Amino acid sequence: MFKAIITVKLRPSILDPEGKAIEHALQSLDFKTLSGVRIGKLVEMQVDAADRAAAEAVVIEACRQLLANQVMEDYTYELHEA
Amino acid sequence: MAKAKFGVVVFPGSNCDHDAYHAVKHVLGSQAEFLWHKEGDLQDVDVVILPGGFSYGDYLRCGAISRFSPIMKEVVRHAERGGHVIGICNGFQILTESGLLPGALLRNRSLKFVCRQVHLRVENSSTAFTSQYASGQVIAIPVAHGEGNFYTDQDTLSEIEDNGQVAFRYVEADGAVTDASNPNGSLNNIAGIVNKQGNVLGMMPHPERVVEQLLGSADGLGVFESLLHAITGKQPILS
Numbered sequence: 001m002f003k004a005i006i007t008v009k010l011r012p013s014i015l016d017p018e019g020k021a022i023e024h025a026l027q028s029l030d031f032k033t034l035s036g037v038r039i040g041k042l043v044e045m046q047v048d049a050a051d052r053a054a055a056e057a058v059v060i061e062a063c064r065q066l067l068a069n070q071v072m073e074d075y076t077y078e079l080h081e082a
Numbered sequence: 083m084a085k086a087k088f089g090v091v092v093f094p095g096s097n098c099d100h101d102a103y104h105a106v107k108h109v110l111g112s113q114a115e116f117l118w119h120k121e122g123d124l125q126d127v128d129v130v131i132l133p134g135g136f137s138y139g140d141y142l143r144c145g146a147i148s149r150f151s152p153i154m155k156e157v158v159r160h161a162e163r164g165g166h167v168i169g170i171c172n173g174f175q176i177l178t179e180s181g182l183l184p185g186a187l188l189r190n191r192s193l194k195f196v197c198r199q200v201h202l203r204v205e206n207s208s209t210a211f212t213s214q215y216a217s218g219q220v221i222a223i224p225v226a227h228g229e230g231n232f233y234t235d236q237d238t239l240s241e242i243e244d245n246g247q248v249a250f251r252y253v254e255a256d257g258a259v260t261d262a263s264n265p266n267g268s269l270n271n272i273a274g275i276v277n278k279q280g281n282v283l284g285m286m287p288h289p290e291r292v293v294e295q296l297l298g299s300a301d302g303l304g305v306f307e308s309l310l311h312a313i314t315g316k317q318p319i320l321s
Contacts, residue, residue, distance in 0.1 A: 071186040
C-alpha cells in the first residue's frame with residue numbers, strides 16, 4: 001500500500017490571478033521577500049499496488065485521465081509507502 | 083413536416099436545462115426531450131444540448147467529472163457521426179474537458195463571477211449554429227460564469243482563427259473588439275467556437291435566456307433557428 005500526494009497547478013505560462021492576488025496580500029503584510037505565488041490543488045489517496053513502479057503507473061494514469069487537465073495544468077506527485 | 087428533435091442533457095447540478103428546453107420546445111416549436119446523464123441512449127435526437135449550470139458542483143474542474151457520465155459516450159459518438167452538439171456555459175466546459183472542442187476555460191481574469199449582458203459579434207455565419215445571423219452582426223446575450231476565460235496554446239489558437247472556428251467574439255456595442263468588452267480575459271475575446279467539422283459549438287454566453295421579445299430580447303433565438311434550419315432545411319417562420 002502506498003500513499004500518493006498529488007499536486008496540480010496551472011502551467012507556468014498561464015497567468016494565475018489567484019496567486020497574484022495572494023502575493024499582493026502578502027506584500028501588503030510586509031512579506032517583502034515572498035514572490036512568485038502560485039495556487040494549486042492537493043490530492044491525497046491510497047494506492048493498492050504490489051510495488052512502487054505499479055503504484056506510480058496508476059497515479060500517472062489517474063492524473064492524465066482526470067486529475068489534471070493538461071491543456072492548462074501540470075501535475076507532480078510523491079509516493080510514500082504506507 | 084420534418085421536425086428537429088432536441089435533447090437536453092440533465093446532469094446533477096444543471097440549472098439551465100429548463101430554459102434550454104423551453105427555448106427549443108415552446109419558442110422554436112420543435113420536439114424536445116430531457117436526457118438524464120445516466121442514460122445510455124440519446125433517443126434519436128438530432129441535436130444534443132449540454133446546458134449551463136454547475137454539474138457535479140464544479141468539483142475538481144468545471145465539467146471534469148460530467149464528461150465521464152454514461153451519456154457522454156453517446157454524445158461523443160453522436161458528434162463523431164456528424165450530429166449536432168451545442169454546449170452552453172457549463173456545457174462548453176464539458177465539451178473542452180471531453181476533447182470535443184479544443185482549449186480550456188480558466189478562472190475569469192477578475193476572479194469574480196460575472197453575470198451581465200455582453201455584446202457578441204457573429205464571426206462566422208456559415209456554421210449550423212449561426213446561419214440565421216449575418217457575419218459581423220452584433221447581438222446582446224447574457225453571460226453568467228466564474229470560469230469562462232478561454233485559453234489554448236498559441237498554435238491551436240492560430241488554427242482556430244485560421245479555420246474560421248470562432249463563432250462569437252466579445253465586443254463593444256458598436257462591434258469593436260476591446261479589452262474592456264472582454265468579461266473574463268478570453269484569448270482574442272473568444273466567446274464561442276465550433277470544432278473543425280463544424281457540428282459542435284461551445285459558447286459561454288446564454289442564448290437560451292434571450293429567445294422572446296416579451297422577456298426583453300430574442301437575440302439568442304438565431305442559434306436555435308440556425309440549428310432548425312440545419313436539420314430540416316427549412317427557413318424558420320418565426321420572429
